[in-house]
Amino acid sequence: MATGYIWNTLYGWVDTGTGSLASANLAARLQPIGHHLAHPDTKRRFHELVCASGQIDHLTTIKAKPARDKDILRVHTAEHLANMQRVSALATGGDTGDGITTMGNGGLEIAMLSAGGAIELVKQVVSREVSNGYALVNPPGHHAPRAGAMGFCIFNNTSVAAAYAREELGLDRVAIVDWDVHHGNGTQDIWWNDPSVLTISLHQHLCFPANSGFTDEHGEGEGLGYNLNIPLPPGGGNAAYTYAFEKVVLPALRAYQPQLIIVGSGFDASMMDPLARMMVTASGFRQMARQIIDCAEEVCEGRIAFVQEGGYSPHYLPFCGQAVIEELTGVRTLADPYGEFLGGMGGDTLLDAERARVDAAAVLLDALR
Ligand SMILES: [Zn+2]
Numbered sequence: 001m002a003t004g005y006i007w008n009t010l011y012g013w014v015d016t017g018t019g020s021l022a023s024a025n026l027a028a029r030l031q032p033i034g035h036h037l038a039h040p041d042t043k044r045r046f047h048e049l050v051c052a053s054g055q056i057d058h059l060t061t062i063k064a065k066p067a068r069d070k071d072i073l074r075v076h077t078a079e080h081l082a083n084m085q086r087v088s089a090l091a092t093g094g095d096t097g098d099g100i101t102t103m104g105n106g107g108l109e110i111a112m113l114s115a116g117g118a119i120e121l122v123k124q125v126v127s128r129e130v131s132n133g134y135a136l137v138n139p140p141g142h143h144a145p146r147a148g149a150m151g152f153c154i155f156n157n158t159s160v161a162a163a164y165a166r167e168e169l170g171l172d173r174v175a176i177v178d179w180d181v182h183h184g185n186g187t188q189d190i191w192w193n194d195p196s197v198l199t200i201s202l203h204q205h206l207c208f209p210a211n212s213g214f215t216d217e218h219g220e221g222e223g224l225g226y227n228l229n230i231p232l233p234p235g236g237g238n239a240a241y242t243y244a245f246e247k248v249v250l251p252a253l254r255a256y257q258p259q260l261i262i263v264g265s266g267f268d269a270s271m272m273d274p275l276a277r278m279m280v281t282a283s284g285f286r287q288m289a290r291q292i293i294d295c296a297e298e299v300c301e302g303r304i305a306f307v308q309e310g311g312y313s314p315h316y317l318p319f320c321g322q323a324v325i326e327e328l329t330g331v332r333t334l335a336d337p338y339g340e341f342l343g344g345m346g347g348d349t350l351l352d353a354e355r356a357r358v359d360a361a362a363v364l365l366d367a368l369r
Contacts, residue, residue: 003328004124004133005050005059006117011138012044015093015104016152022100036102037274038152042314043138049318050136053334055325060130064117064137066109071119072155074163075190077147084108084154096149103154107139111154114139118161118262118307125305126169126260132293132328134265134306136321142178142201142264142309143209145189151182151208151310158262158307159190162197165260172196175258177249178203179241179288180266180309181276183213183229187264193223198256198368202244204269204276205231205357215361225367228252233354234277237347238284240354241269245291248362253295255368261296261304267311267320271342275312279347282316282336286323293327 016036018024024032035041050056072081087094088108096103103111114137121135141158143151162174175198176191178184184201191197203213219227230244253261267285269278289306296304306324311317319336326332 001128001131002060003058004062004121004130005056006062006064006121006135006137007047008064008113008117010110010113011136012040014040014110014139015102015107016040017102017104023095023102037312040138042312042317043136043308045314046318046321047136049322050325053322055322055329055331055333058329058331062120062124062130062133064113064120066112067115067119067160071160071164072115074167075146075156075159080147080149084111084149096154098150101149101152107154111139115141115155115157115160118157119164121305121307122161122165122260122262123169125303126165126171131302132304134325134328136308138308140266140309142180142184142187143182144186150186153186156186156190158264159187161305161307162262166196171259173198173256173258174260174262175200175253175256176262176264177292178264178309179269180264181269181273181278182208182266182310184264185209185212188217188227191223192219192227193221195222195226198226198252198258200228200230200249200252202230202232202241202249204234204278207276215364218364228361228364230358230361232278232357235279236354237271237279238281238287239348239350240358241280241284242287242291243350243355244358245288247358248365250291250295251365252368253299255365257299259300259303261292261300263292263304263306264309265306265324266309267317270311270313270316270320271345271347272313272316273311279345281339281342281347282319282323283339283343284347285320286327289324289327
């Protein structure tokens with residue numbers, strides 16, 4: 001069966017402004033720059049590599065449709081949506097609330113298309129029009145909590161899609177596995193009290209957001225036990241992530257038995273990323289993809305949808321993403337040109353501190369069994 005793929009030209013038109021991270025500010029001597037850290041070129045280059053490598057010929061392209069207000073309102077407050085409508089209508093856009101998340105004029109249209117892209121892929125994966133797929137959407141989503149935008153994220157795309165799967169496709173159990181290097185705090189917030197969506201986040205410990213993503217943040221009420229955080233020490237690479245998958249992520253999925261797995265696929269755990277300090281290579285992302293695709297075969301007849309999150313290396317993200325898509329299609333069209341260079345820098349050895357932190361997170365599995 002086919003692998004679905006979503007990209008839209010407008011995903012490459014996200015206007016992140018002229019700052020590096022915070023807005024350019026003359027008084028603070030923050031000089032304007034043409035390439036914001038979250039500039040959409042990084043993701044456009046991923047899409048172009050998918051095309052230039054010939055991988056696109058092995059994919060079934062799916063057209064993203066804009067999410068409807070009611071799709072957004074399943075997981076976000078009406079105040080948040082109204083605020084995004086307001087900022088989007090400003091002549092030059094503006095900050096959406098946290099000081100680093102700029103929305104350009106008309107940016108709401110792109111944010112709706114990003115959430116809608118996640119919905120469309122999930123819809124086709126669940127209905128078996130495609131067997132699995134990758135939605136290369138932008139802006140990302142996992143930092144956006146119920147009541148706001150945050151960390152370059154306007155709407156929580158994976159959660160919007162999971163809520164759609166619950167309410168419109170009739171699924172009882174969905175799992176969101178977030179391997180973006182930053183904590184999926186927004187996704188955690190949205191499903192905190194809800195056992196119908198299992199949320200698992202692997203991230204660099206104490207990176208972003210501040211003081212977020214500890215192992216003891218475990219859900220509450222009915223949702224107690226259905227939010228798993230696996231914070232890894234800085235410097236973790238392929239070995240740490242693979243161990244976390246074997247020890248926690250895959251056993252959690254086997255215990256929970258979701259009917260659909262959504263992967264929050266960020267590539268900022270890569271060795272070349274400027275916004276974190278981890279050491280995963282394209283080969284590590286390939287291995288994680290293989291592990292979770294195989295697990296989906298085992299627990300939910302292969303129903304798995306990858307949805308793009310962060311990743312800020314325009315140099316390396318395309319090759320990490322390409323490796324994941326190759327595992328979905330089963331067709332290799334490219335070797336990692338940096339593989340030998342980066343492979344010699346460590347990251348393939350599991351350190352004691354990494355093992356200890358993963359083992360500490362593994363106790364959370366007891367609540368799922
Ligand atoms: Zn991130």
